[in-house]
Amino acid sequence: MSALARAERLFAELAEISADAPGVTRASFGTIETAAHAMIRREAEAIGLIHHTDAVGNLYVTLPGKDQNAPVLMTGSHLDSVPHGGNFDGAAGVLAGLVMLERLAEGPPLRCDVILMVIRAEEMIWFPTHYLGSRAAFGLLPPEAPDQLRRSDTGRTLADHMEEAGFEPQAIRDGKPQLGPQKIKAFVEVHIEQGPVLVDADIPIGIVTGIRGNIRHRFARITGETTHAGGVPRCRRRDAVLAGVELVASLEEWWQAAEVAGEDMVLTIGEFSTDPLQHGITKVPGLVTFTLDVRSQDEALLSRFAAFLHSQASDIAARRRVDIDLGTSTQAAASPMSRDIQQGLIAAAHACGIAHMEIPSGGGHDCATFASLGVPSGMIFIRNRNGSHNPDEAMEFDDFSRATDVLTKWVLMVSN
Secondary structure, eight states: OOHHHHHHHHHHHHHHHTEETTEEOOOTTSHHHHHHHHHHHHHHHHHTOEEEEOTTSOEEEEEOOSOTTSOEEEEEEEOOOOTTBOSSTTHHHHHHHHHHHHHHHTSOOOSSOEEEEEESOOOTTTSSSTTHHHHHHTTOSOTTHHHHOBOTTTOOBHHHHHHHHTOOHHHHHTTOOSOOGGGEEEEEEEEEOSSSHHHHHTOSEEEEEEEOEEEEEEEEEEEOOOEETTTSOGGGOOOHHHHHHHHHHHHHHHHHHHHHTTOOOEEEOOOEEEOTTTOOTTEEOOEEEEEEEEEESOHHHHHHHHHHHHHHHHHHHHHHTOEEEOOOEEEEOOEEOOHHHHHHHHHHHHHHTOOEEEEEEOSOOTHHHHHHTTOOEEEEEEOOBTOSSSTTOBOOHHHHHHHHHHHHHHHHHHOO
């Protein structure tokens, strides 16, 4: 069986074991994510590769090199998914790494170890923290995380789910690292693109320039007064919806100005809701809850936006006599990719005769954890129709094959 045929079979098996109409579901530290990890261990053994799982659940598949003291080359991604998501987000990077290792195993030994890391719990929809599995591997999670983080579907703690899966939450409480960044020569993650840029450009792969940082407000709310729609004039209203609309419109205007100036930014109001127990066609709405997600590769831009957001919220609240509470926010720093890695991947794509373009990553990825620790890092995007985190992800297998060609070529170029 060829390495690509193995990957095609495994994509189908993953879809089968995690089917959850209309898509797939592989919950972080759930039975299906664990079964997916077991699939990769099984295939690693069939290929003749070494594997081990760390205390927090990450799997490592290793092709040994000649010099066991040399810093290692790593690739990897995750196998969990969002609820009813697509089959390729995360899994494409894992299977690309497996294809690469199988191809390299057929040739002469390389100087250093080459490792595929199958990372736990990347999708923060299950546990509300960024890059859970990769940060746990480096001992970066706060010690209280196992007992405070609760999974969104069960309400049970991370510690409960880890112990049920056979892992050690105490390693997180103790801040015990499973990986050392100083022992990693470079990390490259393969992932489907989560937007339409490569499709629109008719180019199969992208070389990622950086992962956008973000500021997220999950629990923002506007409180006004619920009153009669027919009896209260405009000047007396404390309308939460109109205050929210004005705020959102001002934020979009700021975003448009940033785009005109050539700055990198995306903004999303993912939820915007009135109170279902109080709203109605004959009522002035007195409560709106909403979420806000802003992303950029430019940390200074994120800071400027945050200042504008708070200033606008204060001004609008005062004029419309409402209370705007943005709630707590989470932040993830932007992670520029190593320019040397980018140039190496571009050279590998040229050597393989594969069309490519440079592109930013709008979504967060475990690669950001490695980059934040000073590990030279890079990403390869695979063209993918219909976006990601939905059942209609549509990566073409030929494009997947091209990405594995580039990854394999890059490892051969830099391993000696």
